Amino acid sequence: MENRVVRMNHNSHLLELEEYMYQLVDVDKPNTFRNLFPYDEVPKIAFNDRIVPHHMPHQIWITDTTFRDGQQSRAPYTTEQIVTIYDYLHKLGGPHGLIKASEFFLYDKKDRKAVEKCLDRGYRYPQVTSWIRASKKDFELVKSMGMRETGILVSCSDYHIFYKMHMTRRQAMEHYLTIVKECLEMGISPRCHLEDITRADIYGYVIPFCLELMKLRDQYGIPIKVRACDTMGFGVNYPGAVIPRSVPGIIYGLMVHSGVPSELIEWHGHNDFYKAVSNSTTAWLYGASGVNCSLFGIGERTGNTPLEAMVFEYAQLRGTLDGMDTTVISELAEYYEKELGEKIPPRTPFVGQNFNITRAGIHADGLLKNEEIYNIFDTEKFLKRPVEVAISNTSGLAGIAHWINRHYAVPEGMVIDKKSDIAMAVKAWVDDQYENGRVTVISNNEMYTVCDLAMAELGKRLERR
Structure with missing residues (x-):
C-alpha cells in the first residue's frame, strides 16, 4: 500500500491510489467456474453487490462482423454481395463513419477479392480489417493483403x-504475445479477440494478459484493441x-486494472440468453467505445447483436443519429430478402414484416385517432415503413377504415372512419369470410378488390396510392 503511487484521475478530478497490478495465475488445472456453470444445470447468476460506476465514453461507435461471424452461420456471400452490403454500411454510417469498421476472412480467393474490391471503394469508413487465428500461417495472409488492422483470436477462458488448445495459461499468453509482436x-x-471472456478468470488471466498488451502498445506506439467476446x-x-458474467465488471477491469482506454475496447455479444442488445448497450455505458454487431443479428447459433438495434440504441443514448441514414436499414432488409433469400422473422424489430403492423381493432382505433398512440416513432420517416393495419377477424371497423385511409388517396372533406359506409360494406365481407371458417389474414390484394367493389356498389371512387 505505502509504495503505490498517488495520482490525479483526470476523469473524476480526484486523487487516487494506483491500482493493484494483477499477475498471471498459472494454474495446473482449469478453472471452469462450476459453481456458476454446472453443465447439467441451468447456469447461475450470482451477486456480490460490488457496484462499478458508469463511464460513458466521449465517443461511441459500431463495428461490423457481418462478413465474418455473420457469414459463419449462413451460405457464403458472393464477392458482389459483399461489396453491395459494404456500400450500404458506408451509407448507413453517415458522414461521421459511425459504422467504424468491418472485418473479413482472408482464407479463400473469394474473400480476398472482396477485400480488394471494398478497399478500391476508397471509403474511410467502415475501415476494412481482417480476422485471423493466432498462427504464423494466418499472419502471412494479413501481410500479403497489406491490412492495417487485423483481429487475432486469443481465446481466454x-x-x-x-481443452481446445491443450496449453497452460502461460503458454497461451506467450503464444498470443508472439503473434501480436509480429503484427506490431x-x-x-492488432485487435485481440478475447474469446469466451464471460467464462474466463478475469483477474487471474485476462487482466494480466491485457496489461502485457498495453506494455506492447506503449513500446511500439501502435494501438492494440481489446475485444471482449461474450x-x-x-x-x-x-x-x-459477479464476474466473469458481469458486463460492467469486465469493462471496468479492462479500463481500470489493465489500463485499456475506452477507444480501444469493443464488446462482442451473442444472444443465447436474449441479452445481446442490453449487454452491448451496457458495455457502452460502462466504458467501451465500440460494440461489434452483425446485420439482423445473423451469426453463430442464436446470433450476434443486431447492428440495426444498436443504431437506434445510439440515437436514444445520444439524442441524435449524428448523420446515420436509418432508411438504409429497410433497404438492406429488402436486399437480404429479395436478393439473398434470407427470411427475416416477421416480428423482428425495425425490419420484420409485422414490426409496425397491428391486427387488433382497439389498436387500429387508436391509430385512426392519432398514429403516435400505437407506433414507436415516425417509422415512415426513419425507415420508410408507414404504420399499417392487417385485416383479420379482430380488426373491426377501425382497422378497415385505417387500411382504406392508408392505401387510397382520400380527398379532403371526405372522411373514412368507423361510420363510413365503405368501411361497413367491407367489414360485412370480412365477417362473412371468418364465419365460414377462414383462418388466414386478408391479403392487401383481396382488400383492394373488395374495397373497389364496395365503392362501385355505393357509387364512389377512390384512387389507389
Whole structure:
C-alpha cells in the first residue's frame, strides 16, 4: 500500500491510489467456474453487490462482423454481395463513419477479392480489417493483403486454453504475445479477440494478459484493441453481479486494472440468453467505445447483436443519429430478402414484416385517432415503413377504415372512419369470410378488390396510392 503511487484521475478530478497490478495465475488445472456453470444445470447468476460506476465514453461507435461471424452461420456471400452490403454500411454510417469498421476472412480467393474490391471503394469508413487465428500461417495472409488492422483470436477462458488448445495459461499468453509482436513489427494494429471472456478468470488471466498488451502498445506506439467476446452469451448487465458474467465488471477491469482506454475496447455479444442488445448497450455505458454487431443479428447459433438495434440504441443514448441514414436499414432488409433469400422473422424489430403492423381493432382505433398512440416513432420517416393495419377477424371497423385511409388517396372533406359506409360494406365481407371458417389474414390484394367493389356498389371512387 505505502509504495503505490498517488495520482490525479483526470476523469473524476480526484486523487487516487494506483491500482493493484494483477499477475498471471498459472494454474495446473482449469478453472471452469462450476459453481456458476454446472453443465447439467441451468447456469447461475450470482451477486456480490460490488457496484462499478458508469463511464460513458466521449465517443461511441459500431463495428461490423457481418462478413465474418455473420457469414459463419449462413451460405457464403458472393464477392458482389459483399461489396453491395459494404456500400450500404458506408451509407448507413453517415458522414461521421459511425459504422467504424468491418472485418473479413482472408482464407479463400473469394474473400480476398472482396477485400480488394471494398478497399478500391476508397471509403474511410467502415475501415476494412481482417480476422485471423493466432498462427504464423494466418499472419502471412494479413501481410500479403497489406491490412492495417487485423483481429487475432486469443481465446481466454480455461475451457479453450486447456481443452481446445491443450496449453497452460502461460503458454497461451506467450503464444498470443508472439503473434501480436509480429503484427506490431510489421506496423499492423492488432485487435485481440478475447474469446469466451464471460467464462474466463478475469483477474487471474485476462487482466494480466491485457496489461502485457498495453506494455506492447506503449513500446511500439501502435494501438492494440481489446475485444471482449461474450462467445456463449453468458454476460449479464445486472448491477452487483459477479464476474466473469458481469458486463460492467469486465469493462471496468479492462479500463481500470489493465489500463485499456475506452477507444480501444469493443464488446462482442451473442444472444443465447436474449441479452445481446442490453449487454452491448451496457458495455457502452460502462466504458467501451465500440460494440461489434452483425446485420439482423445473423451469426453463430442464436446470433450476434443486431447492428440495426444498436443504431437506434445510439440515437436514444445520444439524442441524435449524428448523420446515420436509418432508411438504409429497410433497404438492406429488402436486399437480404429479395436478393439473398434470407427470411427475416416477421416480428423482428425495425425490419420484420409485422414490426409496425397491428391486427387488433382497439389498436387500429387508436391509430385512426392519432398514429403516435400505437407506433414507436415516425417509422415512415426513419425507415420508410408507414404504420399499417392487417385485416383479420379482430380488426373491426377501425382497422378497415385505417387500411382504406392508408392505401387510397382520400380527398379532403371526405372522411373514412368507423361510420363510413365503405368501411361497413367491407367489414360485412370480412365477417362473412371468418364465419365460414377462414383462418388466414386478408391479403392487401383481396382488400383492394373488395374495397373497389364496395365503392362501385355505393357509387364512389377512390384512387389507389
